[in-house]
Amino acid sequence: MAATVTIASGATWQEVAADRQKYRDATLAAIKPSIPDIPSPSLNTISIAKDILTKEEIKITESKVEELAPQLAQGELSAVTVVEAFLRRAALAQKLTNCITELLPSRALERAKYLDDYLKTNGKPVGPLHGIPISVKEHIGMKDLDNNAGFIGWVGNIAPQDAYILQIFWNAGAVFHARTTQPQTLMHLETSSNLYGSVERNQERLYRLTDRRVTTNPYNSLLTSGGSSGGEGALVGFKGSCLGIGTDIGGSIRSPAANCGVYGMKPTALRLPVLGLLGPAGGQEQIVATIGPLSTSLEGCKLFIKTLLDAKPWLKEPTLMPFPWKQEDFFKGKKLKVGVLWDDEVVKPHPPVTRALKQMVDKLKSTGNVEIVEWKPYKHDLAWEIIANLYFCDGGKEESDLIDVSGEPWRPLSKHILKSRHVETHTIPSMYKATIKRDAYRVEYAEHWNSTATSAGPNGELEGAVDVILSPAGPGVAPKIDTAKWWGYLSQWNVLNYPALIFPVDKVDVVKDGGTQSHSPRNETDKENWELWQKYGAEGYKDAPISLQLVGRGFEDEKVIQAFEIIQKETGVPFV
Amino acid sequence: MAATVTIASGATWQEVAADRQKYRDATLAAIKPSIPDIPSPSLNTISIAKDILTKEEIKITESKVEELAPQLAQGELSAVTVVEAFLRRAALAQKLTNCITELLPSRALERAKYLDDYLKTNGKPVGPLHGIPISVKEHIGMKDLDNNAGFIGWVGNIAPQDAYILQIFWNAGAVFHARTTQPQTLMHLETSSNLYGSVERNQERLYRLTDRRVTTNPYNSLLTSGGSSGGEGALVGFKGSCLGIGTDIGGSIRSPAANCGVYGMKPTALRLPVLGLLGPAGGQEQIVATIGPLSTSLEGCKLFIKTLLDAKPWLKEPTLMPFPWKQEDFFKGKKLKVGVLWDDEVVKPHPPVTRALKQMVDKLKSTGNVEIVEWKPYKHDLAWEIIANLYFCDGGKEESDLIDVSGEPWRPLSKHILKSRHVETHTIPSMYKATIKRDAYRVEYAEHWNSTATSAGPNGELEGAVDVILSPAGPGVAPKIDTAKWWGYLSQWNVLNYPALIFPVDKVDVVKDGGTQSHSPRNETDKENWELWQKYGAEGYKDAPISLQLVGRGFEDEKVIQAFEIIQKETGVPFV
Incomplete structure (x- = not known):
C-alpha cells in the first residue's frame, strides 16, 4: 500500500x-x-x-x-x-x-x-x-x-x-x-x-x-x-x-x-x-x-x-540482447583452465580469504583434472577510477538532492561513494572522454585475457586461453559496519561487464585464521583494510562465511556456471 | 602517406x-x-x-x-x-x-x-x-x-x-x-x-x-x-x-x-x-x-x-555482442509475413517509390506464398526528434569546431543537421532524460511490433507476428544535390537499432512515373519534398535507381537476409 x-x-x-x-x-x-x-x-x-x-x-x-x-x-x-x-x-x-x-x-x-x-x-x-x-x-x-x-x-x-x-x-x-x-x-x-x-x-x-x-x-x-x-x-x-x-x-x-x-x-x-x-x-x-x-x-x-x-x-525490453539460455556443453573433451587471482594488487585480502582460495587451489591441483594458472591483475586501480567516475556523471547531484530533499542524514557510506575523489561533474565532452577511456580499458583487458592463449589462429581461435577467473569476492569477509569501502574485487567485473558467480567455501575460524601477518600498505585503502584485520583479527569476524567468485568473459554466463559445476565436483566445495 | x-x-x-x-x-x-x-x-x-x-x-x-x-x-x-x-x-x-x-x-x-x-x-x-x-x-x-x-x-x-x-x-x-x-x-x-x-x-x-x-x-x-x-x-x-x-x-x-x-x-x-x-x-x-x-x-x-x-x-572488441552467424532456417515450415510500410506519415514518398513498392506487393500477393499486411508507422516524427537530438549531445560543438578550425566553409547539409531545431547542448541530467525517452520509444515500438502477433503465449511466444517490414528507402529516389533532408525512412531503424537491407527494384521511368499528383503538405519537410517532385518530375530523376528496404528486429540480421531471399525468389526482383 x-x-x-x-x-x-x-x-x-x-x-x-x-x-x-x-x-x-x-x-x-x-x-x-x-x-x-x-x-x-x-x-x-x-x-x-x-x-x-x-x-x-x-x-x-x-x-x-x-x-x-x-x-x-x-x-x-x-x-x-x-x-x-x-x-x-x-x-x-x-x-x-x-x-x-x-x-x-x-x-x-x-x-x-x-x-x-x-x-x-x-x-x-x-x-x-x-x-x-x-x-x-x-x-x-x-x-x-x-x-x-x-x-x-x-x-x-x-x-x-x-x-x-x-x-x-x-x-x-x-x-x-x-x-x-x-x-x-x-x-x-x-x-x-x-x-x-x-x-x-x-x-x-x-x-x-x-x-x-x-x-x-x-x-x-x-x-x-x-x-x-x-x-x-x-x-x-x-x-x-x-x-x-x-x-x-x-x-x-x-x-x-x-x-x-x-x-x-x-x-x-x-x-x-x-x-x-x-x-x-x-x-x-x-x-x-x-x-x-x-x-x-x-x-x-x-x-x-x-x-x-x-x-x-x-521482445518486450529491446535493450536486452536476444541470447537464449545456452545449452551447449562448454567443456566437452576439453580441460577447464582456471586463472587464479590471489590479490588485485590494490588492496590485499585478509588472511581467511587467501586461506580459502589456497584450499580451493590445492584441491584442484591435487586432482589434476583442472588446469590452474596464475591470473595477473591488469590495472584494477584504473578500473576503479573509471567506474567510480562514470557512476555519477552529474557529480552525484541527483542522488545528493534525493537525500537532501527530506533532510534525512547522509549515511557514512553514501558520503564515501558520492564524495569520492573520482566523482566529477561532467560536461558532455568530458563524459564522452571518460567513456572512451572505459572502452580502451575494456579492449586492453580483453587483450590481457587473449594473451593467455597458447595459440591464436587467424580467425579468432584462442586455443588454451583461460576459461574462468577464480577470485576473492572482496578484500575480506563480511565487514564491520560502515567499513566496506573497497569495491574493486566486485566492481572490476562491472566495468568489464563480465558475469560473476559467488559461492560459499568456508567460514572464519579463530584457530586457522588466528595469528598475525605483517603487510606494508600500498595505499590508504589498503592500509585501512589491513588495519581492520590487525584490530579485530579472526575473533572479530568469527563465523563469517568465506566466499569466492568465479568470473567469465562477457555473455559467458552459462560457461561460468558449468565451470563452477566442475570445480564443485572436483573440490566438494563448500567445505563447511 | x-x-x-x-x-x-x-x-x-x-x-x-x-x-x-x-x-x-x-x-x-x-x-x-x-x-x-x-x-x-x-x-x-x-x-x-x-x-x-x-x-x-x-x-x-x-x-x-x-x-x-x-x-x-x-x-x-x-x-x-x-x-x-x-x-x-x-x-x-x-x-x-x-x-x-x-x-x-x-x-x-x-x-x-x-x-x-x-x-x-x-x-x-x-x-x-x-x-x-x-x-x-x-x-x-x-x-x-x-x-x-x-x-x-x-x-x-x-x-x-x-x-x-x-x-x-x-x-x-x-x-x-x-x-x-x-x-x-x-x-x-x-x-x-x-x-x-x-x-x-x-x-x-x-x-x-x-x-x-x-x-x-x-x-x-x-x-x-x-x-x-x-x-x-x-x-x-x-x-x-x-x-x-x-x-x-x-x-x-x-x-x-x-x-x-x-x-x-x-x-x-x-x-x-x-x-x-x-x-x-x-x-x-x-x-x-x-x-x-x-x-x-x-x-x-x-x-x-x-x-x-x-x-x-x-574477443578483441568487447563492446561487440558475441553472436555468431546464425545458420538456423528461420522460415522452415513457416510462411513469411511481411508488413508493408507505404508512407511514414511524416514525409510522403515520391511516386516512383510508391510504384515500385506496389509492384513488389502485387507480385508477392499474386503468388500467395508470402503473407502481406499493412505496417502502421508508430510516431516516426518522434523517432526523428529523438535521434537528431542524441547525435550531438554537446550541441554539435565538436563537429562545428572541427569545421571552423580550418576556416573551410560549411557545406549546406552540415548546417541542415548540426543547426537542426532538435539539437541542444545537453547537460548530463538532460542527456539522461533524452536517453530515457529513447528507451521508452524503443519499448513502445517493440510493443507495436508484438501487437501484430495473432496469439501470444505466456512465455514470450509471438505466433503470427510480422517477420520483416518492407519499406521505402527514402522519400524519393536519389535526390538533387543538397536536397536530401529527410532521414526518417533510414534513421528510424537506427533509433531502434534494427537491421535493414537495401535492394534495387527498378528505375525511374519518364513514362511510368510521369503525370502529376496532388498532395496536401503535412509539414515543412513534407512540403519541400513534394515540391521537388512537382518541380523536376520523372524527367528530373531520369534513370535513377529505385530501391527498397527490408527491416527486421534487433539482431535478426540473418532472418532479414533469408526473408529477402524468399522475396527475391517470389518476385524476381530487381525488375531491371
Whole structure:
C-alpha cells in the first residue's frame, strides 16, 4: 500500500521512517502463529530458527529450490504450506537482522491458494517456479506498493505495475512473500538507511555501540550483511527465502551473497529484464546495472536465469540482447583452465580469504583434472577510477538532492561513494572522454585475457586461453559496519561487464585464521583494510562465511556456471 | 602517406584541399593503361565503361563476389588480373562521379601478387575473400595513410594501424584497392565536402549550375550518390568495386546503396567491428554507429558479414555482442509475413517509390506464398526528434569546431543537421532524460511490433507476428544535390537499432512515373519534398535507381537476409 505519511504531505523524515516501520511491523504482526520475542541475544543467529520454528517449517525452509520445485509441481507439498513456513522464517529473520521492508502474507497466501487449486484442477503446475517463494529487493516495483529505493524523499511513490521480471516469474508460478532492505542511494556494499529501523531490542544490545539503522549479518550480528541487496543477503542467508532478486552495478548482488554464505550471480548486463525498477541515474548507460539471483543453491540461480531467458524478454525490453539460455556443453573433451587471482594488487585480502582460495587451489591441483594458472591483475586501480567516475556523471547531484530533499542524514557510506575523489561533474565532452577511456580499458583487458592463449589462429581461435577467473569476492569477509569501502574485487567485473558467480567455501575460524601477518600498505585503502584485520583479527569476524567468485568473459554466463559445476565436483566445495 | 600540407603546418584550407586532390590524382595517374579523357559528357555514365575498358576488364568488374571468389580460389582468375581491372574501372569512376580519395595501386598489386604466389605454393586460398578487391570509406583507418573523416582540419592525421575490420578482411585474403569519399562531418545523406574536388571537366559541364564539390550519381550526374558512404555508393554503383565498406548511424550505408542501385546492409549495431575508425563524437553511445557492406550482390553482403563474425571479433572488441552467424532456417515450415510500410506519415514518398513498392506487393500477393499486411508507422516524427537530438549531445560543438578550425566553409547539409531545431547542448541530467525517452520509444515500438502477433503465449511466444517490414528507402529516389533532408525512412531503424537491407527494384521511368499528383503538405519537410517532385518530375530523376528496404528486429540480421531471399525468389526482383 502507498504511504500517506510522506515528505510531500508535510511529514519530517523521522515521521516518514517511523510510519514505514510501523507499516512493516503490521505486516509482520499478520504472520500466524506470531514469532515470540527472542529470549537472549546471539552473535550468530542462525541456530535460533530451530528454537522458534516447527520441525516441518525447518525442513521446508532448509530445502533448496530444486528440492521444493518437484514436490510442489507434484502436489506433495502445498504452496500454502511452503509459503507459510518461509513467511514465519522471514519474520524471524527481520527480528534478527533487520532485512525486511514488508512481508506480503495476504498476497502470498492468496497466490499460494490459487496455485494449489490450479494444480488440483489442471493436474499440472503453472510453470517451472510453481509455488516457489521469491523475495524481492524493495526498489523492484510491485503493483500498488510503495517504491522508494531507500530514499525517504521517495516514500509515497507507488509502482503502477509489477516490474517486468516479476511478471515473468508470476507467469512461471512464483509466490512473492517478502520485500527486502537496501541502503540509502543503493550505492553501498552494506545496507544502511534511515528508513528501515532496527532489529529487536534484545538483539540490539549486542551491537549497541554501532549504528542501528543497518541490516546485519545472520552469522555475526556485528558484521554487515553486505549491500546493496543486503536485505536479500541476510534473508536468504537465514533461509527466510530460498530465492531472491537482487541488483548489481558494483557488487550489490555479490557482496551480500558472499557475506551471508549463499550463491549469488551477477549475470552479464543486458541479458535479464530491468524494466520497472526504481533508482536514481536513469538514462545513465555508461555502466549498466544488472538484475540477478541470490539463492541457497546454485540450481536456484540457474532456474532464475533460465526462466527469465525462456520468456524471451528482449521482445518486450529491446535493450536486452536476444541470447537464449545456452545449452551447449562448454567443456566437452576439453580441460577447464582456471586463472587464479590471489590479490588485485590494490588492496590485499585478509588472511581467511587467501586461506580459502589456497584450499580451493590445492584441491584442484591435487586432482589434476583442472588446469590452474596464475591470473595477473591488469590495472584494477584504473578500473576503479573509471567506474567510480562514470557512476555519477552529474557529480552525484541527483542522488545528493534525493537525500537532501527530506533532510534525512547522509549515511557514512553514501558520503564515501558520492564524495569520492573520482566523482566529477561532467560536461558532455568530458563524459564522452571518460567513456572512451572505459572502452580502451575494456579492449586492453580483453587483450590481457587473449594473451593467455597458447595459440591464436587467424580467425579468432584462442586455443588454451583461460576459461574462468577464480577470485576473492572482496578484500575480506563480511565487514564491520560502515567499513566496506573497497569495491574493486566486485566492481572490476562491472566495468568489464563480465558475469560473476559467488559461492560459499568456508567460514572464519579463530584457530586457522588466528595469528598475525605483517603487510606494508600500498595505499590508504589498503592500509585501512589491513588495519581492520590487525584490530579485530579472526575473533572479530568469527563465523563469517568465506566466499569466492568465479568470473567469465562477457555473455559467458552459462560457461561460468558449468565451470563452477566442475570445480564443485572436483573440490566438494563448500567445505563447511 | 600522411599529408604534409596541413592546417597545422600553416596552410589555408584551400591549399590543404588542393594538395589532397593532387595526391589523389597522382594515385590515379599511376593506373596503367591510363584512363583517357571522356569524349563527351553523359547524364547517365554507366555505359561509358564499355567505351573505355577492355572486354576482359568489363567481364571481371561486372562479375559478382560469388562469381569471382571461386575462380580466384581455384586460380582460374589471378588476383592481379582482377585488381587491375577494378583499379581501372575505379579510376574511371572517379572521373565521372568524384568518388575516390585515393587509389591504392602499389599496395593492391603487391598484395595481389602475394595472393597469387600463395595459391601457387600452397594449393589453397588464404581465406574466403582470397583476391576479392574491397573499397574502403576514408574514415576507416588504413596504416600509414591520411585519415581525415572529411574535415580539412584533420588532414595530416595518420592512422597508426589498419582498422580492425581491415585486419580481419586481410586475414581472409582481401585486396584493398580504393579509398572513397565522404561528406564534411560524415553526417549528410549526400557526399559534399571541401576536400575532394570535382570530376573531369567535360563531365562538369553537365552540372555546372550546382556545386562541384560533391560525389555524383553514376546513373544521373545531376543527382547525389547519397551519403555519407557516397563514395562507396558511386563506386560500387559504377562497378569500380564489387564490395565496399561503409558506415551508418542514420542511413549512411543505405542512402548511397539505394541511390546507386546496389545492395547495402546496415547490420544491427554492436555486431561488427568498428575499432580504428576516425570520427567525431567518440564516446557518444546514445546512438551507436555500425559498419556494413555495399555490394553488387546480396551474396557479397552476406560474405562480408559472415567473414567478420567468423573471426569472433567480440574477443578483441568487447563492446561487440558475441553472436555468431546464425545458420538456423528461420522460415522452415513457416510462411513469411511481411508488413508493408507505404508512407511514414511524416514525409510522403515520391511516386516512383510508391510504384515500385506496389509492384513488389502485387507480385508477392499474386503468388500467395508470402503473407502481406499493412505496417502502421508508430510516431516516426518522434523517432526523428529523438535521434537528431542524441547525435550531438554537446550541441554539435565538436563537429562545428572541427569545421571552423580550418576556416573551410560549411557545406549546406552540415548546417541542415548540426543547426537542426532538435539539437541542444545537453547537460548530463538532460542527456539522461533524452536517453530515457529513447528507451521508452524503443519499448513502445517493440510493443507495436508484438501487437501484430495473432496469439501470444505466456512465455514470450509471438505466433503470427510480422517477420520483416518492407519499406521505402527514402522519400524519393536519389535526390538533387543538397536536397536530401529527410532521414526518417533510414534513421528510424537506427533509433531502434534494427537491421535493414537495401535492394534495387527498378528505375525511374519518364513514362511510368510521369503525370502529376496532388498532395496536401503535412509539414515543412513534407512540403519541400513534394515540391521537388512537382518541380523536376520523372524527367528530373531520369534513370535513377529505385530501391527498397527490408527491416527486421534487433539482431535478426540473418532472418532479414533469408526473408529477402524468399522475396527475391517470389518476385524476381530487381525488375531491371
